[in-house]
Amino acid sequence: MIDDVLSLCSKLIKCKSVTPKDDGAIDCVADYLSAAGFETNVLNFMSPDGKNRVKNLFARYGTSDKKILGFLGHSDVVPAGEMWKVEPFDAVLKDGYLYGRGVCDMKGGIAAFCCAASEFIMQNGDNFDGSIVILITGDEEIGTEQGIRALIDWCKEYGKLPYDCLIGEPSSHEKMGDRVYIGHRGSINIKVKSKGKQGHIAQQGRYVNSLSNLCKYISRMLEYEWKHKDKSFPKTNLEPTMLFTNNYAENVAPEESSANINIRYSSDYNSEDLKKICEQEAKEYNVSLDFNVSGDAYCCDDEKLKSLISSAINEVTGESPEFSCAGGTSDGRYMIKYCNIIEFGLLDANMHQKNERAKVDDLLCLSKIYHAFIKRYFS
Numbered sequence: 001m002i003d004d005v006l007s008l009c010s011k012l013i014k015c016k017s018v019t020p021k022d023d024g025a026i027d028c029v030a031d032y033l034s035a036a037g038f039e040t041n042v043l044n045f046m047s048p049d050g051k052n053r054v055k056n057l058f059a060r061y062g063t064s065d066k067k068i069l070g071f072l073g074h075s076d077v078v079p080a081g082e083m084w085k086v087e088p089f090d091a092v093l094k095d096g097y098l099y100g101r102g103v104c105d106m107k108g109g110i111a112a113f114c115c116a117a118s119e120f121i122m123q124n125g126d127n128f129d130g131s132i133v134i135l136i137t138g139d140e141e142i143g144t145e146q147g148i149r150a151l152i153d154w155c156k157e158y159g160k161l162p163y164d165c166l167i168g169e170p171s172s173h174e175k176m177g178d179r180v181y182i183g184h185r186g187s188i189n190i191k192v193k194s195k196g197k198q199g200h201i202a203q204q205g206r207y208v209n210s211l212s213n214l215c216k217y218i219s220r221m222l223e224y225e226w227k228h229k230d231k232s233f234p235k236t237n238l239e240p241t242m243l244f245t246n247n248y249a250e251n252v253a254p255e256e257s258s259a260n261i262n263i264r265y266s267s268d269y270n271s272e273d274l275k276k277i278c279e280q281e282a283k284e285y286n287v288s289l290d291f292n293v294s295g296d297a298y299c300c301d302d303e304k305l306k307s308l309i310s311s312a313i314n315e316v317t318g319e320s321p322e323f324s325c326a327g328g329t330s331d332g333r334y335m336i337k338y339c340n341i342i343e344f345g346l347l348d349a350n351m352h353q354k355n356e357r358a359k360v361d362d363l364l365c366l367s368k369i370y371h372a373f374i375k376r377y378f379s
Ligand SMILES: [Zn+2]
Pocket: 074, 105, 106, 140, 169, 170
């Protein structure tokens, strides 16, 4: 199995699929799954203005609807950035590691699941009562409109959404199998705009410094006491991420400034609660707010899926995983409305970093765990 996983993962890394580009990644997965007997649908979804086109994949093996196990992944990656010690899209094997942008997040997960599913089909043929559905999206890192959201709409029309879904995002923490995600905190981005009156900073009273008001508002929000009742989630947390001002001289109070802040929030809040809190606090500092909600917090505490993944992990690694609702958001926030989900994958240590890499042994280990999971699911 390892040769298959390495070869498929390397082929995927060599596709420079920085969102929303595809560069052959979806076809690479589709070709592999077709050869394994899957019926594949490569789907291009366009933005309403026609500017953005994203390639996605829906693949299905089996015709029975009794049990439908889904796997959800994304083939797009974040930009490579600079100062790598190897070429980021060359899929270099070095000292027992496979290097490449996206190997952890999450081309390794896709390769491991496709190979595990193919092996399961080789061993069982049609002697299992159910179907395997694989969904791969092309704009998870930025967007989701022409990826998971359009793909779900397409699936609803054709009635092929899975009942249970495994997401292959990196979830392991210190070693393979030590952590499984069953949910994530919500995420909201807020653009804070401050407008004042320009003036010489020596002439207090003649200007209103937009930047001072903005900084005071951010300080106030950084000190806000968030409640933390639902202990299955980490505490709600706010972070400023960007600060802009159009100033051109050191002795001028800037007329306009703005900042971006992000809140990761537990199930103690929903996005409407947060909007109210942020607006209430904004009044005092004369700033205006624009909200962009990525998704509310969710937790899928499905005992069946938890026990299946736990025993699959235990069989391969001896580990008993922790079930967590920490980590970043994933396409799971859209799938949770339609099916049970569980998220398990490679180590999260160097995702989105330079020199992103995964141990070859871990890739094989992941594929074995996925295989054990599929076997249990249909037994
Ligand atoms: Zn990811």
